[in-house]
Amino acid sequence: MFSSPDDVRAKLAETGYLADDAIATTVFLADVLGKPLLVEGPAGTGKTELAKAVTEAAGAELVRLQCYEGLDEARALYEWNYRKQLLRIQAAGDGQKWEETHDDIFSEEFLLARPLLTAIRRDDPTVLLVDETDKADVEVEGLLLEVLSDFQVTVPELGTILATRRPFVVLTSNATRELSEALKRRCLFLHMDYPDAEREKAIVLRRVPEVPEALAERLVRTIRTLRALELKKSPSIAESIDWARTLVALGIETLDEAAVGQTLGVVLKHASDQARAVKELGLN
Amino acid sequence: MPAEGLIDRHVAFVGALRGAGLPVSLAESLDATQAMAAIDLMDRRQLRAAYAAAVVKRAPHRATFDRLFDLWWPPAVGDGESSAADGADGAEELEEVEPADLDAMRNVLRDQLREVLLSGDDEALRRLARQSVTGLGRTDSPPGRQSWFTYRVLRALSPETLLADLLKAILDGEQRGGLAEKVARQMLAERIKKFEEYVEAEVRRRLAEDRGVEAIAKTSVKPLIEQVDFLRASRDEIAELRRRVYPLARRLATRLTAKRRLGRSGRLDVRRTVRASLSSGGVPLTTIHKPHKPHKPELVVLCDVSGSVAAFAHFTVLLAYALREQFAKVRVFAFVDTCDEVTRFFEHGGDVGDAVARMAQEANVVWFDGHSDYGHSFEVFAQKWPDAVTPKTSLLILGDARTNYRALSLPSLRSVVHHARRAYWLNPEPRQYWSSGDSAASSYGDVVPMIECRNAAQLEEFVEQLLPV
Numbered sequence: 001m002f003s004s005p006d007d008v009r010a011k012l013a014e015t016g017y018l019a020d021d022a023i024a025t026t027v028f029l030a031d032v033l034g035k036p037l038l039v040e041g042p043a044g045t046g047k048t049e050l051a052k053a054v055t056e057a058a059g060a061e062l063v064r065l066q067c068y069e070g071l072d073e074a075r076a077l078y079e080w081n082y083r084k085q086l087l088r089i090q091a092a093g094d095g096q097k098w099e100e101t102h103d104d105i106f107s108e109e110f111l112l113a114r115p116l117l118t119a120i121r122r123d124d125p126t127v128l129l130v131d132e133t134d135k136a137d138v139e140v141e142g143l144l145l146e147v148l149s150d151f152q153v154t155v156p157e158l159g160t161i162l163a164t165r166r167p168f169v170v171l172t173s174n175a176t177r178e179l180s181e182a183l184k185r186r187c188l189f190l191h192m193d194y195p196d197a198e199r200e201k202a203i204v205l206r207r208v209p210e211v212p213e214a215l216a217e218r219l220v221r222t223i224r225t226l227r228a229l230e231l232k233k234s235p236s237i238a239e240s241i242d243w244a245r246t247l248v249a250l251g252i253e254t255l256d257e258a259a260v261g262q263t264l265g266v267v268l269k270h271a272s273d274q275a276r277a278v279k280e281l282g283l284n
Numbered sequence: 285m286p287a288e289g290l291i292d293r294h295v296a297f298v299g300a301l302r303g304a305g306l307p308v309s310l311a312e313s314l315d316a317t318q319a320m321a322a323i324d325l326m327d328r329r330q331l332r333a334a335y336a337a338a339v340v341k342r343a344p345h346r347a348t349f350d351r352l353f354d355l356w357w358p359p360a361v362g363d364g365e366s367s368a369a370d371g372a373d374g375a376e377e378l379e380e381v382e383p384a385d386l387d388a389m390r391n392v393l394r395d396q397l398r399e400v401l402l403s404g405d406d407e408a409l410r411r412l413a414r415q416s417v418t419g420l421g422r423t424d425s426p427p428g429r430q431s432w433f434t435y436r437v438l439r440a441l442s443p444e445t446l447l448a449d450l451l452k453a454i455l456d457g458e459q460r461g462g463l464a465e466k467v468a469r470q471m472l473a474e475r476i477k478k479f480e481e482y483v484e485a486e487v488r489r490r491l492a493e494d495r496g497v498e499a500i501a502k503t504s505v506k507p508l509i510e511q512v513d514f515l516r517a518s519r520d521e522i523a524e525l526r527r528r529v530y531p532l533a534r535r536l537a538t539r540l541t542a543k544r545r546l547g548r549s550g551r552l553d554v555r556r557t558v559r560a561s562l563s564s565g566g567v568p569l570t571t572i573h574k575p576h577k578p579h580k581p582e583l584v585v586l587c588d589v590s591g592s593v594a595a596f597a598h599f600t601v602l603l604a605y606a607l608r609e610q611f612a613k614v615r616v617f618a619f620v621d622t623c624d625e626v627t628r629f630f631e632h633g634g635d636v637g638d639a640v641a642r643m644a645q646e647a648n649v650v651w652f653d654g655h656s657d658y659g660h661s662f663e664v665f666a667q668k669w670p671d672a673v674t675p676k677t678s679l680l681i682l683g684d685a686r687t688n689y690r691a692l693s694l695p696s697l698r699s700v701v702h703h704a705r706r707a708y709w710l711n712p713e714p715r716q717y718w719s720s721g722d723s724a725a726s727s728y729g730d731v732v733p734m735i736e737c738r739n740a741a742q743l744e745e746f747v748e749q750l751l752p753v
Contacts, residue, residue, distance in 0.1 A: 005323065005330055025323065025333035032322045033315070040343060086565055134538075175343065175531075176538040184341040185309055191336075191343045197404075197471075218467070225470040230523075232530050257463045281463050 001031050001058040001125070001168065008057075017046070017053035018203050026190045027054060036148045036169035038133075038184065041192035043174055044236025050192075051129040051170040060125035060168065065115035067136035073143060078155060079112045106157035116147050119167045126167040134173040141183050144171075149186050195237065197224060203237060208244040218255045219244060226267065229280055235267045242266050257283050290325075291317070297356040300498070301339060304348050304505045308339045315339075328359060344508050351488070351504055355497050358489045363418045389419045390440050398446050401475050402453060409475070413482035416441060421487055432490040437483050443476045510741040514596035514712045515684075522595050525740060526602060532740070533606030536747055550574040580612040581678045581705060586665065588683030589649060590620045590656045596712040597682050598640045600743065604680075605630055605639075607747070615672060618643055619661035622651035625669065656686060658724070659693035666696040673700050679707040681732060685718075685725045692724055698731050710737040710746065 002008045008031075009024040019027070027050070030037040039047045055062040065076055085105040092101050113121065119128040130144065147153060151163035171187065173179060195203065201220045205213065220240065227234045235243075246266045252259045261283040268274045277283070298313045316338035323330045332353055340349045393416050400408045421437045447469075454468045492500040509528065512521050553572045561568040585604055587597040601616055608614045618626045624647045629639040651660065665672075673679055679701065701707040709732040711718065711725060718725035718734075725734060737743050 005333075021329040022333040022336065025330045026337040029319050029322060029334055029337055033318055035315070038341075083563060176535055178342075181307070181341075185311055187341075188315070188337040189341045191340075191346060193343075221467045221471055222463070224474070225467045228470055230526055260463060281466050283463065 001060075002028050004028065011057035012053050015053045015056040016206055017049060017057075018199060018206060019050075020195065020199055023050065023190065023192070026188055030188050031168060033188070034166055036171055036187045037190060038171045038173065038179070038187035039190045039192055040173045040175050042194070042234070042236060044238035045192045045194060046237055047172040047192055048129065048131055051127055051131075051172070054168060054170070055127040058125055058127070058168065060127045061122070062127050062129060063115050063119040063122070063167070064129045064131060067130065067132045067134075067140065069135060069137060071136045071140055075114055076116050076140060076143060077114050077147070077153060078117045079114065080106070081110045081112050085110050108158075111155070111158070116143075117153050117161070119169075120147070120151060120153055120161060120163040122167070123164055125165070128167040128169045130169070130171040132174065133171045133179060134176045138180065141180050145182055145186065148183075194227060194234075197221065200237060200240060204240055204244050207241045208248060210248045211244045212253070215247065215253065215255060216244065219247070222255060222260065223267070225281070226277060229276060231268065231273045231276065232270045233268070233273065239267045257281075290320070293356065294320070296497075297352065298339070300352050300356065300501050301349065304352060304501070305508070306340065306345050306348065312339050312341075328357065331357060344510070348505055348508070351485075351506075352501055354485050355488060355492050355501055355504070358492070360414065360489075362493070363414075386420070386440075393419060394441055394446070397441055397443060397479070398450065401443070401446065401450055401472060401479070404471075404475055406478075409479055410482050413479060413486050417483060417486040417490060421483075421490070431494075432487045434480075434484050434487045437487070438480060443479060447472060447476075510744070511739050513714075513738050514599065515593070515738070517595060522599075525599055528740065529599070529602045529606050532744060533603060536607060536744065537610060539748065550576045580610065582613040582674070582676050583611045583615070584672055584677050584679050584704075585614070585616045586623075586679065586681045587616070587618055588620070588656060588658075589618045589643070589647075590654070592656075592686070593682070593684050593712055596737075599740070600680075600682050600710065600737075601640060601643075603743065603747065612676070616643075617665060617669070617672070618647050618649050619658075619665070620649045620651075620654055621657035621660055622649060623661045623664040623668070624648040625672075655688050656683070657690050658683065658685065658687050658728075659691035659696075662693045662696045662700070666700050673703045675703065675705055677704045679704040681707070681709045682712075683709070684711055684713045684723065685709070685728050685734075686722050687724045689722050692727055694727065694731060697728070701732050707732050708746075709734040710743070711735065712738055714738060 002011065005021070005024040005028045008028045009019050012019045012024070012027075026037065029035075039050060041047060052062060054060075088105050088110070089101060115128070119126050133141075133144075148169060151166050152160055154160045194200070197220050200223070201213075201216050204211065204216045204220060208216075211219075223235050223240050223243070243263065243266050246263050247255070247259070250263070252263070260281070261278065264274050264277060264283070268277055294313075294317060298308050298316070301308050316335055319334040319338050320331070323334050325331060332350075335353060336346070336349060340346055393412070396412055397416075400412050416437050417432065420440045421432045421434070423431050423433065423436075450472055451465065451468055454472075455464055488500055488504050509521065509524050512525070517525065551574055553574045556572040557568050557570075560570060560572060583604060585601060587601060589597050597618070604614055604616070614630075615625065615627045616630065617623055626639075626643040626647045629643045629646070651657075709728060711734055713723070713725075713736075715736045717723065718729075728734065735746060737746060
């Protein structure tokens with residue numbers, strides 16, 4: 001899909017995603033080496049956005065598997081449509097032999113493909129996004145291992161289905177738990193932290209073009225000051241962008257004490273965090 | 285395929301990473317070589333990102349990796365001036381100064397540092413760090429025995445003293461003391477810290493050139509923050525630890541919820557089972573159970589907040605509060621030589637960090653001379669709050685059990701412990717020092733199970749076992 005890290009950066013920039021060296025190089029390598037990319041980092045630093053941007057840049061289609069507690073094979077891989085199978089058996093009547101019915105009800109028609117199988121069977125360029133992998137149970141990781149190392153799925157009744165075209169796989173994680181060593185070993189790892197000031201400013205300007213440059217600069221600096229405090233939840237890039245939008249909507253031109261105090265709720269979502277910021281920054 | 289010298293370098297580098305505690309498997313090492321073949325090796329940033337993607341699979345390992353990467357794949361050789369074409373203009377200015385004239389050199393560099401800190405140009409900052417180390421970091425020993433020192437550079441340039449001047453330039457007439465100043469201060473502090481890091485990295489690189497990479501690698505790797513001893517943590521490390529409290533609590537809580545889910549489930553949920561069976565023609569293919577209700581204990585924390593163990597107590601109380609959804613109730617008592625309840629500082633959903641600070645100042649924990657007195661504290665606790673510890677309570681005592689040779693009051697403690705559902709004593713001292721000098725670890729250890737808890741990793745392990753499943 002890409003010819004060099006710089007190519008990655010340029011193509012991602014066209015979609016509105018500003019990548020730094022680490023992101024561009026890692027995405028490039030994941031593509032060239034055909035390995036899944038595991039992206040870890042705090043919430044709101046653009047992990048899912050990266051997958052979407054890669055999809056757009058490569059002209060591919062996104063297949064998304066959202067992980068949650070209790071996610072199982074039937075929801076992630078494939079499932080037999082047993083209601084339809086039941087109907088088929090009942091509709092068959094007495095004349096049909098069991099062997100025929102048996103072969104019939106375990107055919108393509110009765111298979112419900114879930115995201116992992118869908119991604120593997122597609123012939124066109126595909127990006128498979130396994131979102132919030134850390135939310136899923138440990139068993140799901142075992143399932144992912146088979147799919148991600150060989151890009152194949154075994155359905156006992158149909159045989160092994162091999163990927164016709166390897167999808168570009170992105171796994172995201174908020175690091176609420178450590179993923180297994182086996183899974184990590186098969187992936188390339190990218191830790192996404194809060195960006196440096198220059199890049200964050202560029203991102204804000206890109207996403208909210210209406211905001212004046214000086215205000216964006218000031219906003220990013222203030223956000224960084226907030227991140228230096230001990231907070232329950234530090235503001236992420238998503239919050240910076242929201243804040244910029246809020247300031248534009250309210251027509252605020254300078255970010256002084258009053259303006260920050262007025263709009264603090266956009267950036268900090270805990271009452272105790274707000275109280276702390278008000279005190280430390282002397283907003284009253 | 286990479287050349288042979290490169291492979292040797294790669295193998296040595298991976299060896300050093302393993303030596304520093306990063307679990308790099310053979311498969312990952314091979315991934316790294318494949319990655320090297322795919323990228324532009326002349327671009328050091330690409331090389332760093334490629335290595336990081338292939339061999340560093342945990343965020344806390346990244347700092348160690350960066351240090352070792354800088355040693356094994358240095359950005360420059362020697363003074364670095366000849367190879368770096370873009371560093372030319374800075375070098376010219378320096379050459380006008382006689383090397384012996386340290387004061388003049390210092391002033392030139394300081395002026396440059398002021399400008400660079402103001403502009404925030406990262407590349408210039410790095411270049412300046414290199415020049416400063418060349419000019420100021422060397423000792424005046426005979427050639428061949430010279431050494432390089434970070435503190436010589438930083439003391440000569442003392443970037444902090446530039447702060448007032450820089451602030452004035454940035455604020456440019458804006459009001460002092462307000463938000464603008466806070467923000468500017470933070471920005472400058474970040475840049476100064478970066479400069480210090482660059483100087484340190486540069487010094488390490490020079491030392492490695494003189495003495496060999498392996499020797500420097502061994503001494504320059506810091507322990508991971510989870511492994512830092514509470515009793516020996518520096519101020520920066522304590523701050524770093526406190527910042528980790530909420531992520532740590534979140535991680536623990538998730539793990540516990542998952543464990544609970546895997547534990548025994550409750551009684552059969554008839555309604556939902558029958559409902560689910562309808563879609564399979566009335567055959568209940570799967571049974572559905574009601575979730576098991578977890579038992580939530582009350583937690584009473586009794587902590588020594590005297591100087592020596594305060595950092596440990598604060599961190600543990602912070603963690604207990606961050607986890608308070610896991611308990612029915614949390615009560616905290618602090619003592620030095622007498623005991624006081626400090627739960628009130630944590631209530632009203634206020635900021636826990638503030639509460640810890642206020643607890644140390646306002647609570648009535650000093651009675652006689654401000655030296656730890658475990659015996660008296662336990663007596664006061666047992667007398668004043670006899671109903672605090674009940675059969676539902678898990679009791680947690682935090683302290684190093686150093687009694688200053690005073691009375692132990694074992695009977696008081698025994699009766700308190702007897703009432704509790706479970707009781708533990710967490711001791712931040714290494715086990716081999718227990719019962720040496722004035723430590724009463726073994727006497728108290730007979731009454732309460734005493735557990736060594738020197739760092740965040742051990743604390744995490746303990747909390748996971750303590751909490752109910």
